[in-house]
Amino acid sequence: METLLFILVGVLGIIAIVQAVRVFEISARVKGDDENKVSDKDNRTQGLLLLLFLFFFLGAFAWMVYSWDSVILPKAASLHGADIDSLWAISMGVIIVAFLVTQPLLFGFSFLFRGSKKRRAVYMEHNNKLELFWTGVPAVVLAGLILYGLTTWSETMNPSPEDEPLVVEVYGYQFNWKARYSGTDNKLGYANVRLIEGVNQLGLDVNDVSSLDDKVTNVLHLPVDRPVMLKFRAQDVIHSAYMPHFRVQMNAVPGTETQFQFEPTMTTAEMRQDPEVVEKVKNINELRSAQGKDPYEFDYMLLCNKICGSAHYNMNMKVVVQTQEQFDKWLQEQKSFAETL
Amino acid sequence: MEAHAHHKENFITKYIFSTDHKMISKQFLITGVVMGIVGVIMSLLFRLQLAWPNQEWPIMEALLGKWAPDGVMDPNMYLALVTIHGTIMVFFVLTAGLSGTFSNLLIPLQIGARDMASGFINMLSYWFFFVSSVIMLASLFVESGPAAAGWTVYPPLSALPEAMPGSGMGMTLWLVSMTFFIVSSLLGALNYIVTVLNLRTKGMSMTRLPLTIWAFFVTAIIGVLSFPVLFSAALLLLFDRSLGTSFYLSDIMVAGEVLQNQGGSPVLYQHLFWFLGHPEVYIILLPALGISSEVISTNARKPIFGYRAMVGSILAIAFLSFIVWGHHMFVTGMNPFLGSVFTFTTLLIAIPSAVKAFNYITTLWKGNLRLTPAMLFSIGLVSTFITGGLTGLILGDSALDINVHDTYFVVAHFHIVMGLSAIFGLFAGVYHWFPKMFGRKMNKTLGYLHFWVTFICAYGVFFPMHFLGMAGLPRRYYTNTAVPMFDDLTNINVLISYFAILGGVAQVVFLWNFFYNAVRGRKAEQNPWQSNTLEWTTPVEHIHGNWPGELPEVHRWPYDYSKPGMEEDFVPQTVPLTEKEMQTGH
The missing domain is CATH 1.20.210.10 (Cytochrome c oxidase-like, subunit I domain)
Known part of the structure; x- marks a missing residue:
């Protein structure tokens, strides 16, 4: 019944709009000669509206930047992330300048040169100097951005092999994540989905010596200030490990191993003290308490960021960054693969 | 014939x-x-x-x-x-x-x-x-x-x-x-x-x-070269689904069962898909840019600025569109060197795009703008083409893409640069050529109403999404309430939805204007916009073969608007060159 009413209201609403529009149309027709010819008055009105829109648009842009500054991610918590953030700031600077130059020109000209029967447009086919200028300037700016971008990319993706990173596997399946630590030998044992059986949820090879000391956990713990090499594996469909605070993202692809190396620079505890994070958490908790929800405490997250099925939105894993001692102690407490068998 | x-x-x-x-x-x-x-x-x-x-x-x-x-x-x-x-x-x-x-x-x-x-x-x-x-x-x-x-x-x-x-x-x-x-x-x-x-x-x-x-023309060429690749991607997927092949599948356990498929690569599909998928963006966008060029020139009563540069940039964009598909795949684990190549080619597209944007703006300069609904939608198109295109510089840069890949930043980017620009091109085309299609006119006032509500709502929906993306919100999430770190984004989502609903309802105005006037609208004259191109030399009532007698002969380019020395502010392509024009070569 409720549904029927709802639909009825919807249909009536649409009919009302259509009828209002109809009245509009008929009155326009009664008024006379050709209501559809654009008059000088229309040009004035629309030109003015375009100019007003420009102010509204720039104002709204400034408002968004000001009031939503607190929702965007805090500064990067990883070594390469800081480089990405600098590149981001410069690229954003370039595009905001371009935005603030072109939009006013577009809407400003639309207003300034609004039509009038008394005027005639200036005939102007092309201007080689002008065109060379606005081909050249973007080309030069882009050359800079490309060089800077490629340097950052290459440094991020090709870490030095001498880093001797801590090797950790991140394993995705519908709909959760697991982490696997390589144990004392810092070498992950062979694993394949075909070997999955009972408690051996990640399909580790029992016959591979290096898999026996591996440790499988539900939370990803990482030591601070030490390079970590994450190796990604997926059980069923493509997942993507997205750790926004570290500026890390890599797909986990069934049948292929992918990897991403980075170095966390701030522990969870330090990040919780960061002014930006404190501010953000405060905002969130105000909203949460209004809804009667438990207070939220900041944690690093690893989110699934490749559509993977119905619970994709809820497929994530907590990431804890701690000091080397805390990390060692935690890892010590975890059971090895051999112990779980 | x-x-x-x-x-x-x-x-x-x-x-x-x-x-x-x-x-x-x-x-x-x-x-x-x-x-x-x-x-x-x-x-x-x-x-x-x-x-x-x-x-x-x-x-x-x-x-x-x-x-x-x-x-x-x-x-x-x-x-x-x-x-x-x-x-x-x-x-x-x-x-x-x-x-x-x-x-x-x-x-x-x-x-x-x-x-x-x-x-x-x-x-x-x-x-x-x-x-x-x-x-x-x-x-x-x-x-x-x-x-x-x-x-x-x-x-x-x-x-x-x-x-x-x-x-x-x-x-x-x-x-x-x-x-x-x-x-x-x-x-x-x-x-x-x-x-x-x-x-x-x-x-x-x-x-x-x-x-x-x-x-x-260029769109059609892109389509002919890229759609067959999507066809093969779809065919192989069909085989994997129904014939037990392993083109895209390897080492999979799903719903508790291990599959026998081995040796395939899911990433192969992505290469094939995006080999169409990226040119597809330009299959969508170029016709809209073509339409707006025509609409802007006609209604600015001015030649389109830099005709040859415009053609050149269409060709350049078309060529580049075939060698940038990898920018959709920066985080699939492909070789970082390949990522560098795709970053390079992708960012190059900004050059012909910038040329187009500046040429549009310069066409308005010292024009005599007749602000019809079609013209407003074209101006809107240039605005969204710029706004959306600029964020392409972020997403096309592999290092930056790492952090915003598959977030709402991408949703904002492609909806503005491709979705909005193309739909505005479509609306501009419909308002402009409606008299040619149906021999009748659409209502101007309703057109204005439609434009303003649509334009404001369109930006209202997609501009805030940049901020959602910069907050790290992944796309295709059923809800953002499962992760408390996104709780402060709900208000933005509510704002976006209000704009979406208002913008959606506003399309009723367009539908009415379109369907009602297709049947009952005021009869159109032959050349309602005083345009130069040949379609306005055909009779208002459609006939097979388009022109009743001989085919028209063309003597000049289509953009002789407000040409000095001419009485009218337009000179149709069928008008022979005057003696003075022949002497000066114009």
């Missing part, structure tokens, strides 16, 4: 199985509009879910039935809706609805041809599209729901019915529908290419073509 002009027609040959390009163009447009309505309604449903998660909406249950028990949308249905919304908007509305409509209408009329090179193939092109649309809509009603793996339908998710309900029958129908769609698109594109190359009237050299035709 002459004989056809007096050929007797009945209802079926005139309105249904028509081989006349003008009728086929209307068929494409109206089918596109119907699909567009479906696509927009879907987006409103998932906007309700995103802004007010877990709220009970009776309308949801009424429309979605078992997929919205108690009026709360099922997560699988959410994914299905975003998938079909994307598919419909990208392919059915902005490819077939835009390119199919205006290539068909304008290519023969603007180059001075009696019809397409093959009217029959043209008819087939529409009917394959029609069948494709019917199958896609039918897939909404199957037991296990429509395809739901995202519009890109990446395997293994799309290949395994065990992985999600949407990968069952719905996915098969999706692939079948797309196969028909590709055939339609290829038949159309081949026809457009042949027609432009062979059927130009006397005097219509390539350098005298209106920019619309250049855009449609």
